[in-house]
Amino acid sequence: MASSLSLVTQIAINGLALSAEYAMIALGFTLLFGILRIVNFAHGSLFMLGAMFTYEFCTVFHLPYFEALLLGALSVAALGLLLERIAYRPFYGRELQGIIATLGLAIMLQYAAVILWGQQPLSISPTPFPAVLHIAGASLPSGQLVIIVIATFLLLAFYYFTRFTKLGLALRVVAEDPEIAQAQGIHLNVVYVATFLTSVLLAALAGGLIGQQYTLTPSMGTDALIKAFIIVILGGLGSVPGSILGSVLLGLGTSTLDTLFGGNIAEVTWFVAIIVLLAVRPSGLLGRSHG
């Protein structure tokens, strides 16, 4: 089966799957920064909670996977409403304190999860999508396919939301310039809360979706957060198209590098790459450069 063609297709397919996962993770992160100027260190923890709640509803309450996923995401979003008040709203426009606050929150959520779910890796079982598809000598677990499809759908939906809905437009105005937005009678607080909820919802969905493919641990958020960092730096902080481009780059790149050169090299390469990129083009590949 190991013809070089099938190898290439396999690399491409793996890359595609990874890209979809990364896009799911990065979207909410970059959104929150684009509009609230908050670097959300707790993004990974919310991602983790999304996975854990989905696990809870699916494996413990035996709900069908998609209901569990939705319920899980909504639960985390609801939790988000509370968190927004205690750990985010007081720090809008105060970057420094914001970092420490979200950091403290991240630690709290992670270790609360340790107590609720333990440190042992959990898995959403029975696997909702056991089948494995075979395409041109390459294989693609159906679970991955589900991630790809839903990610694509969500990105399109998000695009529609920001382009064609009132709230979406408000979002973009605020991103451009809060003062102008206020002048135009947009209620900043509404937009902020809406943004925050969207971001949390996306993080949680990502967790629940990706969770069904892998194992769940309270520390799973850390890696997700670092991936989000790399992606937004590649694509440009706060730029939604950028985060998608970044995800695709990182996804395909990781798949290729890992397959051809192995993990260590790949990881170092990424960090060196973003350092160089930041040095020559701080605003990322698609980010708006602002003075």
Place this chain on the structure above:
Amino acid sequence: MLNLVRTYRLLLATTVVVGLLVAPLAQASSKTAGPPPNAPTLPIGGVGPLSGGGGAWGLAVERGLQLAIDDVNSSGGLRVGGTVYRLKEVMYDDNYTGVGGATAATRLVTADGAKFIIGSIGSPPVLGMLPITQAHHVIVLSDGFASAILRKFGTYNFRVVPTTTEFAPPMAKWLREHYPAAKTVGFISPNDEIGQILVPEIVKAYQAQGFKVVFNENYARGTTDFTPLLTRMMEQKVDIFDLNSNAPGDAGLLVKQARQVGYKNLIVQTGGPGIGQVVKIAGPLANGFISYDNFDPNDVAAKHFVAEYHAKYQGVMDSYTPYMYTAAQILFEALRRANSLNANEVVSTIDHMDGYPTMFGPVQWTGQRVYGVKHQLATSFYIAKVIDGKVHVIAKI
């Protein structure tokens, strides 16, 4: 929706509050009565990673030790040198770092006056602890892979979990005998001490048996998608894919994903106990998986222990827990026999405890040849195979 919101606000609020209230109680409740109320307490130190990497191992130490202590206290305490002691666990997190281990050890030794410590697990914290415990003649029963742990700090330190050095050669030999057709081996391991120190040893063991290692790759800790590495491994046509000492979670994912990308040949694990979890994670894809295992769930003592564990704690038991429990058992028995708290006397007693029955079989100390000190616990081990979702012991070595 709004209701949901309220419910969850409530839910969170309560969990947090209750959690904080329960915390101290939980501590208290873990001290069961038994010895006379006026009995002096003997602090037994516990060190393990409760946070940071390898967080699961910390609970293995805390609970394994606690269970052993409960046994002693509930049966009237520990009589040493004419006095009956009530044992008390003092457990500290080492954050899986050297400085964390050093801090925990220093605190136990100099602030809590602990003379005996169980744990930690993992080279960094243990290497951080030993200089301090060594200087204070404090006895440590721990598990860190680094060979220096016994070579340099062997005097008062015992390693209570068999390492690759002990079980890799017989495992490779067994594979050679039962799979004569297999020629090539592949490894995928994290780029930490497992990939850097353990895998090379396993590689040696395989090569000694005439196998050819055609693939040996590391991944960054936290990686969850191994398909790229697996894809390349399959290009190398490996007959045996060895999961070495990958943590159960990673091992499970590796099995699952290897099968998903269409790897058909043998998957074995030389090291890293926790075959049950692999089955849980990989599900039906785990069938045919062969693993080293040293914990026979059918053993009477083991059965009793597992029952005891689940009576007290819920959730999955970490596979290091029985080791830490056993370590504590050995320590307490040594104290009884030595009938003294003097470090040197206790050490020599432990040295001569061969034959003392544990759930891993009779105690046997080895390591003279490799480490220059006989402080390595050797346990008999099994080779288990997953057959339609069930774990079967297929060989005992």
Place this chain on the structure above:
Amino acid sequence: MTVPLLSVDRVSKRFGGLYAVRDLNIAVQRGEIVGLIGPNGAGKTTAVSLITGFVRPDEGAITFDGVDVTGRMPHRLATLGMVRTFQHTASYPSASVLENAIRGAFLVGYRGALASLVRTRAARVAAREASEYALSLLQDLDLLRFADRPAGSIPYGHQKVLGLVHALASRPRLLLLDEPAAGLNQDEVDHVRAILEKINQSGISVLVIDHNVRFISGMCKRLIVMYQGGVLAQGPAADVIKLPAVIEAYLGGMREPA
């Protein structure tokens, strides 16, 4: 007439293809106070930024006191005696008014990192001199009473004046002021104007941007009118403001929304 203190020769600057400044030719004579006016978007501020090194010109040369200083860093130009103010950031809001003035006098008080670290005699003397000079400036410009108030907390008019103090404190020879009277009421405008005239009489050359034609033409003998990145007209204030082209440009500039 002698060689000018500052001369800008055929300087151009593009931002994303569009010319912000095109073939600009400006000269400031020693001891002169000259006004730079023009409609919004004429390129006045860019011109000042080009002159003071905050923006690198694409073409052209800038000569200060006979030295070609094209593309030099702002702090280098400051050491040569060319200092600017900013339209929006007049001061360090969180630092005290006095601290603002002393920071302005940095060049007076600084004798190199090592010297000021080991507090050599020279360094101590210089530092004292700087703070005394700063104090005297605050005295002169009537800000002393605010000395230990955070600059951000004093009235806007005074903040603008503090901006002048900050610029003066480095003992410049040429002062470039970006709308020093913007957003001030009439009394304050007059106050600033008086200050600027005093500054000029003390021998410091001044180039001042402003919209307020009355304010500027009353104070400057000579006016330069910028339009669409170039010089539209220049000459004695009285004549320039009467030129139809200028009036047209101005009204045009006013008409188009800024």
Place this chain on the structure above:
Amino acid sequence: MDNSARDVPATSSAPLRMRSSSTRLILAQIAAIAVIVIGLLVWPALFPQEFYLHIAILVLLSIIGSVALHLVMRTGRLSLGQAAFCGLGAYTSTFLVMKVHAPFVMGFLGAIVVPGLLALAIGPVVLRLRGVYFALITFALGEVMQLLLLDAQPLTGGADGIFGIPPPAVFLNSPVAYYYFALIVTAACIGFVYALLSSQVGRALDAIGETDNLAEAAGIAASRFRVFAFVVAASMLGIEGSLFAHYLGYISPQVFGFNASLLYVAANVVGGSTSLVGPIIGSAFLVPLPEFLRGFVQYQQILYGAVLLIVVTIAPRGLVGAITGKMRLCFSRRKDGGDE
């Protein structure tokens, strides 16, 4: 914030602040400092147990790093990768002493020079970035450093790290001796930074920290001063690393990771990032904190996070901000306008 709230008096403004209120404030501060100094000197006598010395030493070392980061933050840049320099210092010193068999002094100097050179090399490039971008690039640098330490196994011992690092000198083998050694070095570092900040250089750093343009216009070479601060900070972190390695006798990569870098940031934010006292108080508060929470085993991390969150919520200007705020209230009759 009002300049007089700073620990760094603008020398000349002294005559102006010679108001009874301010003088009392200053006296109070002097008194406080005196108490602290004496406390630090007699600490070993009060708490002879090795454990308390151990924690005290860790606090002192972490103060060096936090103060170093403070210097960078004063120029308006937040670094999330400072631990990289600490690690580089630790490994350099260890390498020189154990592989090259150089005396400790050489290792110590190496720990100052090598991180400094690295900072000098990358500083001019990375310091062009501001705000989040600088934070992120330093984060990435930190990660790279850790990966290099991890993967350069023959040189660094890889994940297992290096053990058996000898103490600086035989007589420094006892915790008490090392405590005083660390105390001296830390005091020297703080003194140096204080001198720097209260000199004209410090004035320049504060100026560029607040508004680049104004500073440039006043003749302050913003970029040069920033690099200077960055290099000095790197060298100080190198010092911390060296002291850390030779105290603990064991180093491994994960100690110099993101969490370590964040601790420096947290120390500055929690303590208060506007004055040199901030990071000192911050470290003195955050480093021992886990020890108070250890008893809670599984809950300690949750409480740690909660404390971080609560402190930044109730004391936005950091502990020192809150304290000085209180002090000023007690000691000054006149209400002070702009002080938020």
